[in-house]
Amino acid sequence: MKIYLDGKFVEQKDAKISVFDHGLLYGDGVFEGIRAYNGRVFRLKEHLDRLYNSARAIMLDIPLNKDEMEKAVLDTIRENKLKDAYVRLVITRGVGDLGLDPDKCPKATVFIIADKISLYPKEYYTKGLDLITASTKRNIPDALNPCVKSLNYLNNILAKIEAKRAGSPEAIMLNPWGFVSECTGDNIFIMNNDMFITPPTSAGILEGITRNAVIELIRSKFKMNVKESLFTAYHIYTAKECFLTGTAAEVIPVVKVDGRAIGSGKPGKNTLKLIEEFRKLTQSTGTPI
Ligand code: PXG
Numbered sequence: 668m669k670i671y672l673d674g675k676f677v678e679q680k681d682a683k684i685s686v687f688d689h690g691l692l693y694g695d696g697v698f699e700g701i702r703a704y705n706g707r708v709f710r711l712k713e714h715l716d717r718l719y720n721s722a723r724a725i726m727l728d729i730p731l732n733k734d735e736m737e738k739a740v741l742d743t744i745r746e747n748k749l750k751d752a753y754v755r756l757v758i759t760r761g762v763g764d765l766g767l768d769p770d771k772c773p774k775a776t777v778f779i780i781a782d783k784i785s786l787y788p789k790e791y792y793t794k795g796l797d798l799i800t801a802s803t804k805r806n807i808p809d810a811l812n813p814c815v816k817s818l819n820y821l822n823n824i825l826a827k828i829e830a831k832r833a834g835s836p837e838a839i840m841l842n843p844w845g846f847v848s849e850c851t852g853d854n855i856f857i858m859n860n861d862m863f864i865t866p867p868t869s870a871g872i873l874e875g876i877t878r879n880a881v882i883e884l885i886r887s888k889f890k891m892n893v894k895e896s897l898f899t900a901y902h903i904y905t906a907k908e909c910f911l912t913g914t915a916a917e918v919i920p921v922v923k924v925d926g927r928a929i930g931s932g933k934p935g936k937n938t939l940k941l942i943e944e945f946r947k948l949t950q951s952t953g954t955p956i
Pocket of ligand 1: 823850853872912914
């Protein structure tokens, strides 16, 4: 595998960064997880916009402009001769000294990994997920806003540990005020009374690219309303349908939460239709590699 590292392609075994890199020492950096389907990169512009917004929010200068970054992503996929891929794009503050001061890091580190996608088990999509609500809260937005896709994932990892210990693949995280925010690496939707609801970005969530694509699909293909509003675990327990969205997960049904069956306890009709519509979209749109 060839890795893009600071403007050059290197073999995987040579793709190394310094122990003085602040991405490692402090989690000081931002990243993106992007997917290519059938020779096209899905929503590449949206991913790059989010990356540059994350960098702006933490005052991190990316040494490439967006056009150069787009080319670097496409070149990395080409270099590895992939048509379907999972791309991890990481920008760290770069090499500095042992102190926190980002001014001691003269240049950001940029690396891009394009790998084969490891798909989730098929049963997730046909049977649906049995989830828990984690006791670990999502980051409070005035500390580190979850809209920033930063290298600080520790609170999500703690929630993931809770989920795995309970036998769940994912956990629902509440925000510090007790409202549902999102899962550890996925956004969440519920459907009730013919209306879809998903938490607003002000709830303290990552504004998922898949989330936004699914909102568009519900409006355009289903001609149904999507409300971005706050809700609690009660509203999930009493929903007709529930599903998660994410680049790796795409659209996945949720059939049980904290021991309560959601709706019929089987993947919802609308959720199954959305899975299909989302697959059609990913197979037919995107930036050609
Ligand atoms: N919320 C969080 C906290 C995320 O990290 C999403 C939502 C979904 O966003 P997109 O843009 O992908 O629709 C994410 C993204 C993994 C993995 O291996 C997933 C993400 C990040 C890193 C790894 O499942 N999720």
